[in-house]
Amino acid sequence: MQTRSLRSLVKIAKIGSFARTAEQLNMTLSALSMQIKALETELGVDLFDRSVRPPRLTPIGRSIVTEAIPLLRREESLLEICRPTNTLVGRFRIGFVTTAAVRLLPKFLKNAQRKAPHAAFEFETGLSKTLQTKVVNGQIDAAVVTDADGLPDALSGRIIREEPLVFAAHEDLLANGLKGLLMGHSFFHFMPDTGIGKLIAAEMATHDRPRNAKTVMLDNLEAIMECVTAGLGFTLLPEPDVQRYRSGSVQTVPSPKHLRRKLVLATATDGTLAKREAALANLLGVTLPV
Numbered sequence: 001m002q003t004r005s006l007r008s009l010v011k012i013a014k015i016g017s018f019a020r021t022a023e024q025l026n027m028t029l030s031a032l033s034m035q036i037k038a039l040e041t042e043l044g045v046d047l048f049d050r051s052v053r054p055p056r057l058t059p060i061g062r063s064i065v066t067e068a069i070p071l072l073r074r075e076e077s078l079l080e081i082c083r084p085t086n087t088l089v090g091r092f093r094i095g096f097v098t099t100a101a102v103r104l105l106p107k108f109l110k111n112a113q114r115k116a117p118h119a120a121f122e123f124e125t126g127l128s129k130t131l132q133t134k135v136v137n138g139q140i141d142a143a144v145v146t147d148a149d150g151l152p153d154a155l156s157g158r159i160i161r162e163e164p165l166v167f168a169a170h171e172d173l174l175a176n177g178l179k180g181l182l183m184g185h186s187f188f189h190f191m192p193d194t195g196i197g198k199l200i201a202a203e204m205a206t207h208d209r210p211r212n213a214k215t216v217m218l219d220n221l222e223a224i225m226e227c228v229t230a231g232l233g234f235t236l237l238p239e240p241d242v243q244r245y246r247s248g249s250v251q252t253v254p255s256p257k258h259l260r261r262k263l264v265l266a267t268a269t270d271g272t273l274a275k276r277e278a279a280l281a282n283l284l285g286v287t288l289p290v
Contacts, residue, residue, distance in 0.1 A: 003075055005039040006068040008032060009047065013057060013065045024122065073138075076272050088119040088279050092272075095124050095131040095143030099196060099221060100263055103240060104144060104160070104284055111283040128195035135266055141273050142280060146195025147262045156274070157264035158281050164260050165199065167253040168225070168242045169234035178253050182207050186214040186233030188224045196261060200236050203259050221245060 012021045012032075022032040040047050047061035057065065079090065096105060105123065112121060124131075124140065131143035136154045144160060151157045169181055176184075187204070191197045216233070218224050224235050225245035235242075238261045242252060265281050267273045273280055 003072060005035050005042075006064075007072060008035055009039065009061075010065055010068050010072065012036070013062075017054060088116040088276060088283075090118075090272075091120045091122065092142070092280075093122045093124070093140040094280075095126060095134060095140045095145075097128050097131065097143075097145050097195065097263070098125040099194075099238070099241060100144055100146075101125050102244075104263075107285055108283050111285070115283060116279070127193075132266055135268055135271070138268070138271065141271060142265060142267045142277075144263055144284065145266050146199070147264045148195040148198040151264070151266055154269060155266045156269050156277065157266050158277055158286070160263045160265050160281065160284050160286055162260045162262050163238040163240055164258065165203065165236055165255050166239045166242055167234055167236050167255065168228055168246065168250055169253075170228060170231035170249055171251045172231055172249075173234060174251055174253070178256070181234045181253075182209050183213075186216055188216050188218060188227050188233050188235040190221065190224060190235070190237060191219045192217065196238065199259060199261055203236060203255060203257065206257065225250070 008021065008025065011025065012018060015021050015024070018032060018036075019029055022029045025032065027035075036047060043064070045060050045064075046058050047064065048055040049058050076090070094108075101123075109121075112119060126134075128143075128145035128148070131140070131145050132152060132155060134140045135143050136152055145151075147157060147159075167178060167181065169185070173181060173185055187209075189197070189204075190200060192201050214233075216227070218227075221237065221241050222245055224237070225242065227233060228235050229247045229250055231249075236255070239252065242250070246252075265277065265284065265286075267277050267280075278286075
C-alpha cells in the first residue's frame with residue numbers, strides 16, 4: 001500500500017471536498033477519484049458513501065482515517081531521521097501572518113525553487129496567535145508570526161527580521177510635530193487583538209491624548225494608509241508597511257521608544273522541522289552560519 005493514497009484520503013477528510021483537495025494536491029479531480037477507488041479496491045471496503053453529494057466517509061472510512069493519521073506522522077518521523085539537517089525534502093505546511101506574507105512569500109518561493117527543489121509547500125495566512133496554536137497542534141509545520149508577548153513553551157522561535165514602527169501622517173498634519181498629532185487628530189489603529197496591534201496599543205498607552213480623542217479600528221493596512229493619505233488622521237505601523245502604501249504627501253516620525261516589531265519563524269520543539277529550522281529560515285532570507 002502506498003501512503004500517498006492515505007495522505008489523499010486524510011486530506012479529503014480534513015477539507016471535506018474532493019474538488020478542493022484535488023486543487024491543493026495539484027491533481028485533476030478524476031485522478032484523485034481514481035486514486036481513492038484504487039485504495040478502496042486494495043482494502044476491499046467502501047471508504048465513501050457516494051449515494052449523497054458530496055460523498056461522505058463511511059464509518060469504516062472514518063476509522064481508517066483515524067488510524068492513518070498517526071501512521072503518516074510516524075512515516076514523517078522515520079524520513080526525518082534519514083535526512084541531512086540542512087536539507088528540506090517532502091511536503092511542508094507553512095503559515096504567514098497576513099501583514100508579512102505580501103513581503104516575505106515572493107522571496108521564499110524564489111529561494112525554494114533554487115535551494116529546496118525536492119520540497120513542496122502549502123501556505124496559509126492568519127493571525128499570529130491562531131498560527132501559533134496550529135503549529136503547537138501539528139496542523140501546520142511552521143509559521144512566521146509577530147512575537148508581541150512571547151511564544152508558547154512548546155514552540156521555538158528564530159528571528160527573521162526586526163521592523164521599526166513609525167508614526168505616519170499627511171504632511172499638513174505635522175506642523176506641530178508628533179505631539180500635535182497625538183493631541184489634535186484621529187488615530188487609525190490596526191486590529192488591537194493582533195500581534196502588531198498589541199505592540200501599537202502598548203506604545204500608544206505611553207502617550208497622553210485628550211479624553212475625546214478619536215480612535216478608528218481597521219483590519220486592513222491599505223485602508224488605513226488611504227485614510228492617512230487623505231489627511232483624515234495618523235497611524236502607527238511597521239515602516240515597511242507604511243512605505244509600501246505611502247504617497248509622496250505622507251511623512252513618517254520614528255517611535256520615541258524605538259519600538260520594533262519582531263517577525264519570528266515559529267516551529268514546534270518536537271515537530272518535523274525542529275532540526276531543519278535553519279534551512280527553512282534560509283529560504284526566508286536569513287543567512288546561515290558558515
